[in-house]
Amino acid sequence: MADEAEEHLLAAPESGNHGGAKIEVRDLTKVSDKDVRILNKVNVDIPKGVIMGVIGPSGSGKSTFLRALNRLWEPASGSVFLDGVDICELDVLSLRRKVGMLFQLPALFEGTVADNVRYGPQLRGKKLSDGEVYKLLALADLDSSFYSKSGGELSVGQAQRVALARTLANEPEVLLLDEPTSALDPISTQNIEDVLVKLKKDRGMTIVMVSHSIKQIQRIADVVCLLVNGEIVEILEPNQLSEAKHPMAQTFLQLS
Numbered sequence: 001m002a003d004e005a006e007e008h009l010l011a012a013p014e015s016g017n018h019g020g021a022k023i024e025v026r027d028l029t030k031v032s033d034k035d036v037r038i039l040n041k042v043n044v045d046i047p048k049g050v051i052m053g054v055i056g057p058s059g060s061g062k063s064t065f066l067r068a069l070n071r072l073w074e075p076a077s078g079s080v081f082l083d084g085v086d087i088c089e090l091d092v093l094s095l096r097r098k099v100g101m102l103f104q105l106p107a108l109f110e111g112t113v114a115d116n117v118r119y120g121p122q123l124r125g126k127k128l129s130d131g132e133v134y135k136l137l138a139l140a141d142l143d144s145s146f147y148s149k150s151g152g153e154l155s156v157g158q159a160q161r162v163a164l165a166r167t168l169a170n171e172p173e174v175l176l177l178d179e180p181t182s183a184l185d186p187i188s189t190q191n192i193e194d195v196l197v198k199l200k201k202d203r204g205m206t207i208v209m210v211s212h213s214i215k216q217i218q219r220i221a222d223v224v225c226l227l228v229n230g231e232i233v234e235i236l237e238p239n240q241l242s243e244a245k246h247p248m249a250q251t252f253l254q255l256s
């Protein structure tokens with residue numbers, strides 16, 4: 001089974017055949033100004049409707065990998081495909097609507113929670129109704145009492161859920177999450193995890209999540225990418241992490 005999953009995920013690209021992957025990454029490479037390879041020929045297929053966890057030692061390139069997927073840095077053309085289309089050929093704002101991102105710490109805009117949730121659609125000239133805002137809040141596990149609160153009245157966990165509702169207002173097909181719960185207490189963490197699992201189940205959302213918590217990955221991910229020194233060294237199911245063969249991966253997992 002592991003081999004099958006690995007074979008599927010790492011299947012060599014055939015031109016014109018996108019095999020149902022939501023995102024395909026091909027030889028994604030990033031070299032720093034000082035000529036250091038931050039990412040080195042990363043290849044992976046991210047199937048539609050899965051939660052993919054990305055783990056690895058600090059500085060291994062996890063955030064850099066994630067940020068390429070919605071062009072927070074510009075990957076080389078021909079290295080990242082969304083539904084078979086090179087993301088470099090897409091309008092960057094519409095790409096970021098389709099591929100939404102949530103960071104470690106939520107940064108809310110001035111104004112109320114409702115203003116925040118309405119922000120994205122408003123940029124496209126669409127005003128969300130109160131009912132639509134309430135629905136998005138509910139989707140992020142926030143009740144209607146949050147509607148008119150300001151950012152300053154919220155805990156970090158609540159603010160993170162507002163940030164999630166704001167991202168969901170853009171109706172993304174993919175969610176990129178960079179350690180979204182590392183600043184949260186266990187209950188807020190569980191709230192976010194529950195929402196993510198629900199988004200996957202109910203909406204077929206594709207989710208790519210960088211996490212330092214192996215336990216979290218084991219709770220919610222369907223597949224795990226292990227990144228070491230800018231390279232994907234293993235792609236495993238969460239319950240097979242102990243079977244990782246790469247020496248650095250083994251050391252990392254033992255220490256985690």
Ligand SMILES: Nc1ncnc2c1ncn2[C@@H]1O[C@H](COP(=O)(O)OP(=O)(O)OP(=O)(O)O)[C@@H](O)[C@H]1O
Nearest residue numbers: 032033034038056057058059060061062063064065
């Ligand atoms: N724009 C950049 N220019 C130069 N070096 C960079 C740049 N972005 C990242 N790096 C370096 O690339 C390496 C990978 O960084 P990245 O933040 O992707 O790692 P990470 O695995 O997410 O780390 P962490 O777990 O600590 O957040 C680090 O050594 C970092 O200093």
